[in-house]
């Protein structure tokens with residue numbers, strides 16, 4: 001049992017021998033505890049799936065804390081490619097447990113489909129998947145409102161994944177959301193659904209001129225899902241805290257990226273949850289003092305799916321080449337990703353607000369063969385040079401990048417597993433990134449495959 005009551009300050013009245021032994025106990029406890037948060041540092045799709053899969057080997061529990069099936073995390077094992085949306089990536093490692101925390105929004109239909117896909121790949125989640133009874137549900141009307149509201153926005157549309165994420169979180173905050181536990185109280189569930197649909201149908205029919213929904217139809221459909229997901233439902237906050245008490249290691253798997261975070265991102269072109277590290281606490285019920293490290297995953301360049309400002313975005317042939325070499329097409333929607341140079345201002349902001357302890361740089365191999373590689377080190381806005389990302393949308397939209405140029409490398413880095421074997425110019429590039437954003441690099445990924453990674457320091461112990 002972790003002893004929260006023992007604190008060095010309470011040892012002042014004790015003998016020095018007893019005091020030392022208490023401090024030693026405290027430190028031992030601290031060292032034994034190893035909980036890591038993995039986040040995206042840009043606008044998502046940084047390669048979190050690959051890194052989480054790799055690090056899951058050292059974890060007992062892999063925990064999703066926010067977002068929903070808008071996420072698309074790709075893992076390549078041998079010749080097999082698996083894209084996970086809602087299921088924690090750790091479940092691909094045998095014997096590991098996966099937890100969907102209270103901060104996630106769950107579309108039960110999508111969840112069951114994903115479980116079925118995994119099962120067809122020979123991966124069983126039975127006894128290893130745990131879902132919070134406090135998580136909010138995505139209802140069919142959330143998805144319809146998401147799609148219809150995008151249509152009305154015209155050129156200011158967010159470019160959502162159309163999964164109903166925003167409307168589900170809006171209901172959560174408006175206190176009209178339906179939680180997983182409500183499914184097991186049918187009278188209450190029907191009542192909530194009935195009340196919600198009065199307003200929802202009015203909006204759908206009269207504002208969007210779209211079809212409304214029938215209470216009984218959704219009620220019956222969701223009761224069927226309730227039965228099927230029942231074995232996974234539990235009090236996950238209790239489960240996770242007990243696991244830490246028992247010396248288990250937790251890995252928190254962020255979805256999206258910090259610049260899609262509803263508080264810290266390029267608002268309103270963001271998702272509707274806290275994808276930054278702070279979300280790992282509120283989205284699971286594990287307190288901040290139980291977290292040890294924050295690893296940020298960054299692509300060696302930048303991509304973005306959907307609308308919104310992107311100061312270092314490339315246009316034309318160069319963007320096409322990056323997109324083609326990096327296979328930059330959305331893992332969830334298949335949309336082409338917008339591509340640009342690495343943005344120091346963006347990632348430095350991420351390092352700061354997550355107090356990141358290290359970086360994993362992915363897709364270095366995609367930059368192979370470019371005679372010159374650039375990074376964005378400043379923004380020019382209205383004749384002024386900024387060295388910090390502005391908060392207001394207008395400045396961000398007007399920003400043009402101030403670029404620093406690096407000589408490229410002609411050698412292939414694809415599949416390289418040792419830092420010394422990287423071309424000289426690739427190392428200069430990585431070292432510059434690390435220095436400019438102010439964060440140590442622990443991991444460099446050189447291919448989409450599980451083993452093809454350079455690990456300079458493991459931020460997570462292997463068992």
Ligand code: GDP
Nearest residue numbers: 045046047048049073074331363445446447448
């Ligand atoms: P996530 O959402 O952050 O998990 O990232 P996605 O899976 O959406 O997109 C990352 C893509 O890059 C996937 O197709 C990965 O298989 C691939 N990938 C990850 N790391 C590397 C790498 O180091 N090199 C290359 N070439 N591809 C990578």
Ligand code: IMO
Nearest residue numbers: 044045070071072159160161255256271305306
């Ligand atoms: P992973 O976890 C990249 C983007 C959408 C849109 C905005 C809002 O794979 O990194 P939403 O459907 O969430 O309301 O859409 O956020 N977006 C992502 N972009 N990767 C993701 O997840 C994303 N999840 C949402 O494209 O711009």
Ligand code: MG
Nearest residue numbers: 045072073331
């Ligand atoms: Mg993705």
